[in-house]
Amino acid sequence: MDEIKKVLESLKKGEISVEDAEALIKAIKEKENEEKRGYDFYETNNSEEPIMGDVTVIEEGEEFKGDLNIVNGEAIIRGKVLGDCSVVFGELTFSGEIDGDLNVVGSKVNWEGGVIHGGLNVVSCKEKGTPPKVYGGLTRVNNLFLKGIFKIIKPFMSGFEVKKGNFRKKKKHDVLIVDDIFKTDDDIEAEKVIVNGFFEGNSITAEHLEVLGKANCSDLRVNNIKVMGKVNCNNISSEEITVLGALHGKNISAENMEIKGGVSCDDVNVETLKVSGTLKCRNINAEDIEVDENAAISTGNVTAEDIILNGTLNAGFVHCETISGNGKLNTGGLSCEENNLK
Structure with a gap:
């Protein structure tokens, strides 16, 4: 040059x-x-x-x-x-x-x-x-x-290449479909990500994520997440989360979360939580919680406005405005303005 x-x-x-x-x-x-x-x-x-x-x-x-x-x-x-x-x-x-x-x-x-x-x-x-x-x-x-x-x-x-270094890149896709094995150090940005095989990376930012296989990553910032396979992720931020398979993480933040499979994590912060599968976590902070028959939640502390309990809730302490239903509550302490459990 x-x-x-x-x-x-x-x-x-x-x-x-x-x-x-x-x-x-x-x-x-x-x-x-x-x-x-x-x-x-x-x-x-x-x-x-x-x-x-x-x-x-x-x-x-x-x-x-x-x-x-x-x-x-x-x-x-x-x-x-x-x-x-x-x-x-x-x-x-x-x-x-x-x-x-x-x-x-x-x-x-x-x-x-x-x-x-x-x-x-x-x-x-x-x-x-x-x-x-x-x-x-x-x-x-x-x-x-x-x-x-x-x-x-x-x-x-055009013969130049980007030499590998100790930095992270953002890889942009319209639609990313993983059918086999996909491992990357890049941060993925896409309109839609579908994982049929195995994905391992730093973070995913997308409108839609569907996991039928397995995905391991540090951060998910996805508007709509559907887990039919298995996901391991530290931090998850979403508007809609539906879990039919297994989800393991640390911090989960969403507007609406529906669990039909199994979820284990540290903290759950949602507006609406509906559980017909199993949830194991340290803390739950929600506006509305609904636990279906044969479903179970095991947690340290629960803070919510309304709880409809037809399954089982095991908690160290529960603080809510109203609780109702035909389910079973096992707790070390309950602070509730209106208790309508049968």
Whole structure:
């Protein structure tokens, strides 16, 4: 990129024409491709089709060791890159720190300050915000007539790969269907996720999640969850949760939760809880709780407005406004304004 940078600087100063710049960059590209073919560094992709990229996030306090190169993707850099960074035909949000150079070509850039110890090279980008502090020099070329150069640079840059580092990426899908085994360190974002096989990852953010197989993850932020298989998850936040299979977690927060299978967790915070299966937890905080016949809840403490108990409730302490039904209550303490249990 050093030779290409020099060409762009000359173009900016008016020392060469756009046509001359195109010819020079083409010659540089051909020379570098010949050298790389000898060492088989990577395969050159000459396709004119866009290469769809991921959302790469380096959070504040995190470090990426090595050169970071992203094509047709989105980069959010709030941490530190211990090397050079290039973003081509994508989006960049930057407030972090880069030890080397930052090259941005044909991208949307949102500057939020930050520090670049090397040089900053910006070619035909849409920029906004507060630029970073640059110690190694600035080259900026904004020329609408550089489409010819882009046609040359694009296949050259498309050979770049995002090197693995100690950061998490957000992987976007419209619909993700897992039929076999799917393991990832990425944060999954999708309209709908269907797990027929085995899923293991950090987090899922989606409108709908259906699990017929098994899913293990740290966080679920899904509007509608239906569990027919087995789910192990630390934190679950949802509007509607239906459990026909087995769900194990720590903290569950939802508007409505219906349990026909089995759930074990630490804390349940819901508006409406209906249990026709089994629930084992430490605490329950709800507005309305309904326990069907042959269903059972075992918990430490229950706080609710209305409880309809036709099954079994084993609790250390129950605090509610009203409780009614034909079920069995085993508790060490009951605070209730209206007790209509039969």
